[in-house]
Amino acid sequence: MTVTHADPWTLSLRSPSHTEEFGSTIGRRLQRGDVITLIGELGSGKTTFVRGVALGTGFNPHLVSSPTFTVIQEYTGPLTLAHVDLYRLEQPRELADTGLAEYMNGDFIVLIEWADRLPASWVPDDHLSVHFFHSRKTARRANVQAFGPRSRHLLHSIMSDKR
Numbered sequence: 001m002t003v004t005h006a007d008p009w010t011l012s013l014r015s016p017s018h019t020e021e022f023g024s025t026i027g028r029r030l031q032r033g034d035v036i037t038l039i040g041e042l043g044s045g046k047t048t049f050v051r052g053v054a055l056g057t058g059f060n061p062h063l064v065s066s067p068t069f070t071v072i073q074e075y076t077g078p079l080t081l082a083h084v085d086l087y088r089l090e091q092p093r094e095l096a097d098t099g100l101a102e103y104m105n106g107d108f109i110v111l112i113e114w115a116d117r118l119p120a121s122w123v124p125d126d127h128l129s130v131h132f133f134h135s136r137k138t139a140r141r142a143n144v145q146a147f148g149p150r151s152r153h154l155l156h157s158i159m160s161d162k163r
Contacts, residue, residue, distance in 0.1 A: 009159055013140040019045040020052035020061065022142065026128075027056020029154055032079060033106040035124050037115030040132030045140045046113045049130065050083055053111060057081060066113070071098045079109055086114040095122060126150050 013019045026036070030053065038046040051061035057079050064075070066085050075081040082103040089095065095118070103110050104124065112118060115129070126148025133141045146155035 008143045008145040009155060010141060010143050012135065013045065013142055015138050016045070016048050019048045019140060019142075020055065023049040023052020023054075024056035025052075025158055026154070027053035029157055030057060030079070030109045031150075032109065034150065034154070035104070035110045035112070035127040037118070037123065037127055037129045038111060038113045038132070039116045039129070040140075041134065044132035044134055045142070046132060049132070049142075050111050050113070053109075054081060057109065072100065072103065074108075080107065082108045082110045084110065084112040086112065086117040089114070089117045092117075092119045095119070124148075128154060 011022070013022060036053070038049065040046050047064065047066045051064045054064045054075060055061040058077055059075050059081065064083065065073070066087075071085060071088070073083045075083065082100075084098075084100060084103070089098075095101075100122070104122075115123070128151045129145045129147065131143045131145075133143070135141045144155060144158075146152040
């Protein structure tokens with residue numbers, strides 16, 4: 001199957017609060033079944049972004065922490081978020097033991113940190129990808145790319161707001 005995508009959109013995130021605000025902007029538009037893959041070095045803003053998504057979907061962002069040791073943290077409310085952290089994943093075969101497959105059934109919003117450790121066969125055709133880069137001590141750059149029609153619509157909606 002051919003995965004169609006929109007050209008990447010790059011934006012500057014001046015501070016952690018700006019990164020959280022960006023996540024919140026996206027979170028307000030998310031629906032069940034949406035998947036966001038997050039890539040970036042340690043400390044590049046992935047979990048801060050997830051806090052913003054939580055805020056945008058109606059959760060207390062202060063309850064969000066990186067699920068590095070539990071792998072998946074679920075936040076239940078009007079929507080259910082599955083916050084996945086694959087940092088400790090050493091072999092792709094370990095994915096079967098994480099329970100991630102159950103979250104990819106369309107009932108959850110799934111946010112996957114360290115998604116570059118995810119085999120391509122696990123990445124849905126329709127997803128939003130956010131790649132974070134350090135640019136200064138507290139500033140970051142994010143490259144956002146949409147794959148599939150729902151995610152393209154989501155990205156265009158966000159871009160329209162930011163202009």
